Amino acid sequence: MTTFNVRPVHLICGALACVTATLAVAGTAGFYLMRSDLMAEANAERTELVLEYQDHIDRLRAEIATLTSRQMVDRETVEIQLMDVLRRQQDLNQRHAIVADLVARAESVGIYLSGDKPLPPQKPSLAALDGNDATAIGGESELIDEPVKALGLRDDSSKSFDPLSILQQPATGTDGAALELKKKSDKQAALEKRAALDAVSQHISAMDEESTVAVDAITIATESRIEDILDITRTITPSLNAALREHTSIGGPFVPVTDENFPDRLERANNALETLRRVKFTALRLPIKRPVRNASVSSTYGPRVDPFLGKLAMHTGIDFKAPYGAKVFATAPGTVIVAGRNAGYGKMVEIHHANGFITRYAHLSRIQVSEGDHVVAGDLLGNVGSTGRSTGPHLHYEIRKDDRPSNPAPFLSAGDRLKALSL
Numbered sequence: 001m002t003t004f005n006v007r008p009v010h011l012i013c014g015a016l017a018c019v020t021a022t023l024a025v026a027g028t029a030g031f032y033l034m035r036s037d038l039m040a041e042a043n044a045e046r047t048e049l050v051l052e053y054q055d056h057i058d059r060l061r062a063e064i065a066t067l068t069s070r071q072m073v074d075r076e077t078v079e080i081q082l083m084d085v086l087r088r089q090q091d092l093n094q095r096h097a098i099v100a101d102l103v104a105r106a107e108s109v110g111i112y113l114s115g116d117k118p119l120p121p122q123k124p125s126l127a128a129l130d131g132n133d134a135t136a137i138g139g140e141s142e143l144i145d146e147p148v149k150a151l152g153l154r155d156d157s158s159k160s161f162d163p164l165s166i167l168q169q170p171a172t173g174t175d176g177a178a179l180e181l182k183k184k185s186d187k188q189a190a191l192e193k194r195a196a197l198d199a200v201s202q203h204i205s206a207m208d209e210e211s212t213v214a215v216d217a218i219t220i221a222t223e224s225r226i227e228d229i230l231d232i233t234r235t236i237t238p239s240l241n242a243a244l245r246e247h248t249s250i251g252g253p254f255v256p257v258t259d260e261n262f263p264d265r266l267e268r269a270n271n272a273l274e275t276l277r278r279v280k281f282t283a284l285r286l287p288i289k290r291p292v293r294n295a296s297v298s299s300t301y302g303p304r305v306d307p308f309l310g311k312l313a314m315h316t317g318i319d320f321k322a323p324y325g326a327k328v329f330a331t332a333p334g335t336v337i338v339a340g341r342n343a344g345y346g347k348m349v350e351i352h353h354a355n356g357f358i359t360r361y362a363h364l365s366r367i368q369v370s371e372g373d374h375v376v377a378g379d380l381l382g383n384v385g386s387t388g389r390s391t392g393p394h395l396h397y398e399i400r401k402d403d404r405p406s407n408p409a410p411f412l413s414a415g416d417r418l419k420a421l422s423l
Contacts, residue, residue, distance in 0.1 A: 288415030346388025
């Protein structure tokens with residue numbers, strides 16, 4: 001049997017080797033256990049970061065969707081408002097043409113708008129939206145194919161704001177601030193565009209009212225002129241005046257201005273102008289002009305002492321004292337039915353007028369018309385003389401109807417008053 005002698009140093013080395021191996025095994029096991037814990041903790045942190053990042057992305061997406069939706073609503077609102085302004089603009093253009101025509105027809109019958117009620121200005125344009133003074137607007141406008149672009153608003157084709165590019169950028173606080181700034185900027189732009197459109201819309205409303213005021217001014221002036229003419233002619237043509245009033249539908253209270261009642265107001269103005277034209281036409285066919293200019297009356301209508309007989313007799317006209325040869329004019333339009341001598345009237349012209357009136361111009365020195373001639377008021381008929389039963393140069397002027405004489409004085413007075421109305 002073999003016997004081994006082990007030295008103490010060998011025992012110590014062996015023990016150390018065993019301890020080292022044990023520690024190595026334990027360290028390795030501990031390392032793997034610690035590594036597993038670290039990896040699990042790292043994975044948990046990574047997962048939390050990913051979830052936080054995704055949550056931030058989702059919030060950004062929601063804000064972008066809200067902003068885009070709000071931008072679309074603002075754009076659609078402004079676009080609708082713009083189209084309404086353009087429609088009202090075209091309506092105003094048509095209304096202006098109607099009022100301009102009405103003013104022209106009113107002026108043709110002697111009705112003029114006063115200086116403080118001028119014709120409403122032309123329709124406004126959208127130039128005010130470019131930053132110009134909204135009170136200095138004008139010109140023609142055309143419908144805009146792309147009103148959103150015309151107003152400077154962004155649309156889907158704009159590259160200045162791309163939501164996808166934000167989604168592709170890191171979700172940082174800086175991006176959130178930029179988004180908030182973007183929202184404020186777009187909101188401010190939309191508010192500015194709406195304010196500009198509101199200003200144009202208010203200006204259009206003001207001019208709409210001015211147009212209606214112009215129509216009302218013409219109506220009031222026309223109806224007043226009709227009443228004046230009828231009042232003036234009532235005493236000389238009562239039956240004719242009554243007939244005119246019966247067929248004249250004017251007057252009535254004015255209601256507040258609205259877009260809906262503008263056609264009614266326009267119809268009332270047109271009816272008034274047509275009535276005035278008819279009343280003026282009738283009045284101007286009456287014998288109301290003066291037959292001799294700048295002549296004094298030497299003998300009025302009515303009973304007087306006859307200069308030849310020395311007895312009371314009826315004077316059937318008015319005598320105008322005028323120089324020999326002074327011009328004698330027609331007092332109304334009509335047809336010459338007598339142009340020659342007629343006993344005591346001497347050289348005489350007789351004219352048949354509308355509504356059964358006949359005028360006589362007697363004691364002429366010269367006749368310058370012939371039977372059958374058509375004359376208008378102011379046409380030359382002859383010259384003052386002293387032919388027939390006359391004591392000196394003068395014009396004997398008569399107005400007759402149904403072969404009965406009428407006093408010419410009210411006719412001449414009515415003519416003077418109508419002349420003051422520019423008839």
